[in-house]
Amino acid sequence: MIPEVRASFNSSFDESHYQALLEDMKTRFDEAAGFRISETPVFISKEAKEMIFSACDAIIEQIGKLDFYALREKYIPEDLRSDTPLEDPHFLAIDFGMCVGDNGKIVPQLIELQAFPSLFLYQNYLGAAYRKFYPAVPIDRFDYLFSELTAPAYLEKMRRVILGPQPAENVILLELFPEKQKTRIDFWATKQALGIEVVCVTRILKEGRQLFYEKDGKKVRIRRIYNRVIQDDLLQYPDLELPFRFNEDLDVNWISHPDWFNLISKSIMPRLQHEYIPTSYYLDERPGNLDLQNYVLKPLFSFAGKGVELNPTESMLAAILDKQNYILQQKVEYAPLVKCPDGSYSKVELRILYAKEDKEEHLQPVINLARMGKGKLINVSHATDATWIGSSVCYFES
Known part of the structure; x- marks a missing residue:
């Protein structure tokens, strides 16, 4: 999308840069990522950035006009639906495919959206790592962070979003069998950055309306849950016995409320209209x-x-x-966007990640992720022998 930047990166690419990044990641998090890491970041032009955020702004404006209590009754299955207040979602992920438009130009097209946390801390590591190990990644006028956030300010922002007013000891990242999840590297990155424990939902203790977890042989009260459990996953284990139900009234703050995963998702896609929304x-x-x-x-x-x-x-x-x-x-037709050294091209999906602190009025764009592929579906978890595909990050031109 920025030919001179891509050409400069490709001409200076050395496999040792890529291997150094992978080795650093493995050393830092005590294991390799559970998905493929792309050899390259993605460079997004100022023109494309403006198109992407035009769509994001329109989506958020239309979302704000929806009656989510009515949608909760209509779309969330009764066995998953909660009757507790929704409050505002703390997160929003908006996915775009970079596609071929009617005029042959590259345009973003909305693929999916979710009010659910994504790889916030892993992506911060990856964005910095490409800069550290690849001398051709431009530093001036390109960034993977938004809203004028520096790297230290971004970490402090995510600390306020996830921990709120609570000490780290009373906040947990909750997941089902976290050590088995493909995205677990983000759990370890979150624990390192924020000091919170990663706890399997099966190991929670419940007393009345209060929840606890065990740490160093003692019982610790849970006051805030950074929820990474996708309730659809729970349905894959019909014999799974949980210590609590996600839709019951508990004395805990959810970041975000479990119902938001289903409320802001594919279920509202037909209600959205924009030139970049199929x-x-x-x-x-x-x-x-x-x-x-x-x-x-x-x-x-x-x-x-x-x-x-x-x-x-x-x-x-x-x-x-x-x-x-x-x-x-x-x-939509994905564009052959990223030219690879062997002459082939990779396609790109990118995700704009928003976050909101408890007392903030609006969601704020903070960081992004990218997924690269060469097949019909872009899914970094699919096994493949192809190169220059997988998990990546976008550097946006200012």
Whole structure:
């Protein structure tokens, strides 16, 4: 997207830079990442940045007009839905594919959005690591952070968002079997940066409305939960016995409330309109004359691309009983964006990450992540022998 910057990076690329980054990551976090790391960051032009944030601003404005209590009743399954106050979400992730527009130019297209925390602390490490180990990564007029945040200010910002007024000892990162999750490197980065413990949901102790965890042989009160549990994952273990229900009224602050994962997600995509938002329909409300070859079928409640059908058929749709839990989203064509040294090109999805402190009125863009791939679906967890794909970060031109 910025040919001279890409050409400079590629011409100076040395495999030793990449291996040094991987070794540093393994040393710092005591293990390699559970997903592939790309050999390169992505460089985003000022023009593309303006398009991306134009879409982000429109999305956030439209989200602010939605009745989420009514949506909670309609879209969240009863066994997952809570009756406790929602409060505001502390996080928002907006995913764009960098695509080929009608005029042949590169444009962003909304792929998905979630009011759920992403890899906030790992991405901060990765953004700094590319700069440390790659001499060709430009420092002037490019940054992976937003809102005029420096690296120290970003860490302090995330400390206030996640810990709030509580001591680190009374705040936990909650996950299901964290040591088995592909994104676990972010858990360890969060623990290192903020001093909070990473606790499996199965190891929580409950007394009345209060929750506790054990540390150094003593019971510690949990006052604030940085929630990384995706409730869909819990459904994969029908015999799993939990010490509490996510939808019960507990004396704890959720960062964010568990219902937000399902509320701001694919379930509101058909309600959003913008030139950089592909048209989508709830499956049970689709027009009768829709040409399916131009649409992708997506389940509302899924994660990491599970259940996505790139080529839905009428017979496939007819077999779906719970049509209200699916959407049809207009297909987009990912651009061959990042030129690789071997002459091939990688495609890019990028995620703009927002965060909000308890007393702040608005979500604020703070950092980003990128995923690179060469296939039809971009998913860094897929095993592959390809290179110059995987987890990355974008440096945006100022």
